[in-house]
Amino acid sequence: DAKTTQPPSMDCAEGRAANLPCNHSTISGNEYVYWYRQIHSQGPQYIIHGLKNNETNEMASLIITEDRKSSTLILPHATLRDTAVYYCIVRAWNSGNTPLVFGKGTRLSVIA
């Protein structure tokens, strides 16, 4: 699976949009972009995933650039409960039962 690069930390004011970038310049055509987050002392929580089109669900929006070399996870109205480590992971659609491999992620701090 392609490697991803994320900033180690970010701050965001409560109520504002949090935009978390991820670089995956070596992504292959059969690889999806997955986003997870881990709130302190909990297991990772699935947020969203996409291939090439922008995706939105009740938690967030995922914007993938046209060349697919980078993406941005958007939390439209960040709250204090969104403080967590966010992981961007690239994985091939036909990976079968191979597990997710986690990098260091971005530690997002939402500030009141």
Place this chain on the structure above:
Amino acid sequence: GAVVSQHPSWVICKSGTSVKIECRSLDFQATTMFWYRQFPKQSLMLMATSNEGSKATYEQGVEKDKFLINHASLTLSTLTVTSAHPEDSSFYICSARVTGLNQPQHFGDGTRLSIL
């Protein structure tokens, strides 16, 4: 959505004790489950892949005799830390994926293991 339940969430025990952690997929069947370990301020590290009805596959550096994995049914995998020592203290997290292309991997809430 798919739920993975892990039990216990927190355990403290004396050195030399064996500890069993259970991982259940509540509303789906999981032929494969994964066990991760996470030390403070570090990312998740895969320990082993648990396969229903067969032997688990361990990552390099993980002692299979130390971390016994049993996946006896499609909804239950267990991790037993045998003769635990203080260096085994960590946050253990299990995970499973719903069958089907591009299905996300879901995680339990983790077990905080502290060995005194």
